[in-house]
Amino acid sequence: MRSTPPNKAAQAKESRSDANSPKGGVGVQFITVPEELAGQRVDNFLQARLKGVPRSRIYRILRKGEVRVNKGRVKAEYRLKAGDLVRVPPIRVSEGVPPAVAGDQLRRTLEAAILYDKGGLLVVNKPAGLAVHGGSGVRLGLIEALRQMYPESPFMELVHRLDRDTSGAILVARKRSVLLHVQSELRAGKMDKSYLALGVGKWPRSQKLVEAPLRKNTLKSGERMVVVDGEGKASTTRFQVEERLDGATLLRAEPVTGRTHQIRVHAQFVGCPLAGDAKYTPDEANAHFRQLGLKRLFLHSARVGCTLPDGTRVSVEAPLPAELAGLLGKLR
Structure with missing residues (x-):
């Protein structure tokens, strides 16, 4: 104590x-x-x-x-x-290593990516490749850049997280009351989170719910992987087929729980791993999609929704990035 x-x-x-x-x-x-x-x-x-x-x-x-x-x-x-x-x-403080500063290009990118800014809540359309926060090997993440862009806001915290390679809508609180309220909704399963993902192959028609426990596993190389394991944490994802394409399936995924890499591992577990996923998809499958121009993981946070402390309902959609939309066009 x-x-x-x-x-x-x-x-x-x-x-x-x-x-x-x-x-x-x-x-x-x-x-x-x-x-x-x-x-x-x-x-x-x-x-x-x-x-x-x-x-x-x-x-x-x-x-x-x-x-x-x-x-x-x-x-x-x-x-x-x-x-x-x-x-x-x-x-x-490391000599010769100045603090990481958000450059003009990143600032312009993030300014254009602000989807919502009211009532102490920001919704940002995070670009793929940008970590949500700095850490091992990453000097500057989304939250550090936003704090530099909004110096008048003494409070700026992530409500939830997205993997570095995942693009799309992410919630950021500019008020403590908003952070606590929305995170309570998240824990209670009341927050709306919907992703678009491209699965390799044909998704089983009857598979609309995946319930498979997940466990984090660190390899000798230090790489963090997640595996389906009976001793792992209970994990549930809802899947809906949006479109069947040539050699792939466009899916809408709604995570009920919020485990690390959950959508990616659950898709792999069903036998339909995500295109562009360097961790969980076979190299030969990724090579095919690279030839079609895919250079990243096809996983996008397409919609987020929550309620603000005053009862205002917020629902925001993030448009699919051009490189992902372009790939779908080639597969149709």
Whole structure:
């Protein structure tokens, strides 16, 4: 259990920087969490303040207990409360590696991709190839770019996530109240999420629901894979055939649960893996679609829907990217 925040005298004493802080970094910092940042994960809070520090390093100082909230250890997923006192240890910022900055081209792309911006909710048509957040090997993701584009918004958090190779609609909260409300809908299964996917081969006519438990598996190479396993987590996806094409099936997929790679692995499990999927589809199948011009995973978040805290119903559709629409035209 975390201890209570220190009194003002103690805070004043502790707020002095460490004179022995590493060159290129800063001393110990004590930051009081303002009301508008309440509800933010502590790892994201630190990432926004330790510019140029790799996310892996932030996770490490959290695991080692170098970061304290009200003098107690916390995990990366801890959500901050207004008035929490966060101790940030002295940390070296990598010399010669400036903080990642969203370039003009990315900013223009994302500005054109904003599908909805009202009531503290953003809906963005995320391009394929852009990670939703920075991490191992990724210096800049969607959420970091949006925080730079909206400096007037002290709160900016992902409501849910999309795989890096998946395009389409993703929800981003600009208010804590919106984040908590929409995520409660997500947990209760009330949020609408619909994807368009291209399966290789013929989808079985009778297969409208896939219920297969999924387990994460990390290979010796470090690559993360997901497999159907009786000891995995219960996972359910609804599938509907939209169109039967030459050697492929256009599918609408609605995940009931939200497991990693769920749609991709459930499609593979049925025997109809997704076109362009380097992890779960045979190379020879992908080679055929590459010849037709497909250079990415054919999985697109086509529609998202939720309710805002004031009762407003939001439903937004993201148009299919030109490269995916073009492939469908060749298959028809």
